[in-house]
Amino acid sequence: MRILNLSFPDNSEIKYKISKFPDGQQDIVIDKDSIPTTLEGRPVPICITSRFNSFLDLELIICTTKALRRLSVLEIHLYIPYLLGARSDRHFQEGGNSYLVDVIAPIINAQSFRTVMVMDVHSDVAPACIHRLTSISNKKLLDFFWKENPNNGWGSYVFISPDGGALKKIYKLADSLGFKGDIVTCSKSRNEQGELSRVLVPLNTREHSDKEFVIIDDICDGGRTFINIADNIKRNGYTKNKIHLVVTHGVFSRGFMELLKYFDVIYSTNSYSDAELGEAHEYYERIKQLNIF
CATH class of the missing domain: 3.40.50.2020 (Rossmann fold)
Structure with a gap:
């Protein structure tokens, strides 16, 4: 497995460049040559790591996942020690939503990560609504x-x-x-x-x-x-x-x-x-x- 570190590019084993456009759009271009292949010629598993302390981080995670899929990477893991919205794990008031359950979880689940790793997750709700989530002990x-x-x-x-x-x-x-x-x-x-x-x-x-x-x-x-x-x-x-x-x-x-x-x-x-x-x-x-x- 190789690491694609979105928080610290210099520490990333998989090299990439991020572009930001005037209207706020972010995009990523991954260096295909930095992704090793197996003996069978397939790309090795990749783990995306991110601080995920804003919705912009989620946008970049999605862009990265889609770019890796286009490069035929089949096995992608996500390491997000901090889970944005973990405290908003229930419906607090009429007219509102559960930010974790209704907003964050469906987007993460749509990426079909092999595993999602979170450190000291806030409650049991996150593992229940995010597929294949593992809470790492503190x-x-x-x-x-x-x-x-x-x-x-x-x-x-x-x-x-x-x-x-x-x-x-x-x-x-x-x-x-x-x-x-x-x-x-x-x-x-x-x-x-x-x-x-x-x-x-x-x-x-x-x-x-x-x-x-x-x-x-x-x-x-x-x-x-x-x-x-x-x-x-x-x-x-x-x-x-x-x-x-x-x-x-x-x-x-x-x-x-x-x-x-x-x-x-x-x-x-x-x-x-x-x-x-x-x-x-x-x-x-x-x-x-x-x-x-």
Whole structure:
């Protein structure tokens, strides 16, 4: 199998050129000579990789797939660690749609990929509506966290699940890591507008007084939920305990400065984008990114 990397052309084994027209259209021309063939003379399988953090990325994925088909490539895989629209996995209100189910999934399915690989998929809806989708565990990110903290054993930590929806994944993750410590699930309340109004973190003062807390989830957008969780921990007397935020996909739409008031270290991958530190550049040692591209 060979890689066609749409996010980092210099790292792509299959060479190509992208054209952009004044009206917004994108197109791709693939170098046929960069595609190896099997002993039988057929093109080898190709894996398209993309960050897929905008609809323009989906357009380019489609253009690439069609171009490969015209070059007689039969086996095409798709590697999109971040899945655009994964959070919009249900119909939220009358007159709207489920962006994942109604928009994204049908387009991806129409390409007939051999496999679709996503990292730490948001919910069970994506595997149910996207054909041959495989969710890659975020274990690699927790291994990265472990390597960054070599002096502590897993017994030094408490894993925190932001809600019940993430709990099942965290238990599987803990089992794969050999983590035997406590896993705490938060409870959240929302007001009539759907805004988060209250977070409860059921910690035990006697058992957790000397622990470090690791909040684990798939996506951090602005980070308000995680800030509320960390604030609740501190308000309950854990002012000297370290709090870590470990999120697979870091959107960080509000930057890092507010998050760094509550978290000692933030861990993420570059699935969505490379971390833009901005005014947080002087705190770069507290923002750790695992490169998966």
